[in-house]
Amino acid sequence: METILINRLSTLSHPQRMAVFRLLMRRCPDEVPAGEIAAALSLKSSTASVYLSALTQAGLISQRRDGTRLLYAVNLETTREVVTGLFSDCCRGRPDLCPPQFAEFLQTPVKDRKLNVLFVCTGNSARSIIAETVLRDLAGDKFTAYSAGTAHRSTLNPFAVEMLETKGHDVSLLRSKNLTEFQGPDAPVMDFVFTVCDHAANEECPTWRGQPVSGHWGMPDPVKAQGTEAEKRLAFHQTYGALRNRLSAFAALSFEALDRGSLQKQIDAIGKAPATEEPTS
Incomplete structure (x- = not known):
């Protein structure tokens, strides 16, 4: 051995x-x-x-x-x-030589309070912005949603903003943000961190305060969609539908009853759901 x-x-x-x-x-x-x-x-x-x-x-x-x-x-x-x-x-x-008891940490339930959730993508222009907006309006009583990108500079994608407006979401406060904004001592402590693109998931991850539960919910980038204006808009609506389905499943989890280990398994299972869904109205 x-x-x-x-x-x-x-x-x-x-x-x-x-x-x-x-x-x-x-x-x-x-x-x-x-x-x-x-x-x-x-x-x-x-x-x-x-x-x-x-x-x-x-x-x-x-x-x-x-x-x-x-x-x-x-x-x-x-x-x-x-x-x-x-x-x-x-x-x-x-116990004086071993690291903190990982098993005890995994068995710790998520606290009964409003939870902070961060969605990370490369550019923070479409997928992560959509996820932030959907969770905010879907379950804003349970979560405070944020999003950020790993790229140094980015701007909101106009197709993403237009699509969110057509779905009835308030986009007035949306802005593209860099990940460094959430890494300082004054930044909110995250309970969950989700990557929504493979590129961001493959990058070196920062050390997060509070040891948040993480998940990878990668899906195709609608910004790269080719074709007519209508075909490009369809790609954004499909991304919206896929994210809304996953976030609905996430928001429905019993956070008070599940320990961190069980919660991680549930989040992994949600991430394995098909990335492309029919647009959700």
Whole structure:
């Protein structure tokens, strides 16, 4: 067992192999195509393949073929074994040596109060703005909704603003915001952080105060839709419908009854729902 642990730690000791592993941890429980991993980390395809092979052989990640694509995901069972090997076996479970009790944290219920939710995308021009607006108007009594982008500069997409107006939402206070606005000491402490695009989910995530529950609800970018004006508008309406369906399911969760571990599973399940839905009126 100790040899296996040493081999796995040796595999993770390489900076770029660790970068691949961390990316897949951020995307857990998603399966990510090899090409997307290589692009996100600016690696040559052949180099990424070598790193993915090493991590797969160590059992740290799993591989599945889907047609011509190879999909990769973190092997959580093995990852837990590594943590257990370091903290339960090596320090024999001594509470003064081990990190804070993760199990106790996962069993902590979400507090019975208004909850802060942040939606993150690359540009904060469409998907995250739509999500912020929908949750605000769908369940503003339970949540305070925010959104931000990882890009340094962005502007609201006019199709997104127009579509929200046609749905009866107030857009007067909407503005494009950078993620740094929510990372200072005076920023609100988030209870939930959702990424709504794959690019943002693949980026290095900041350390959030309060250890918020996170989720990845990636979906196609309506800004990239091609075709006529009507076809472009349809893409925004479909994004709205998909987000509204997911947010309706999220708002209906029993936050007082679910602990963080159970809540995380529910959020992951919502994120696996089909990304494209019929427009919601």
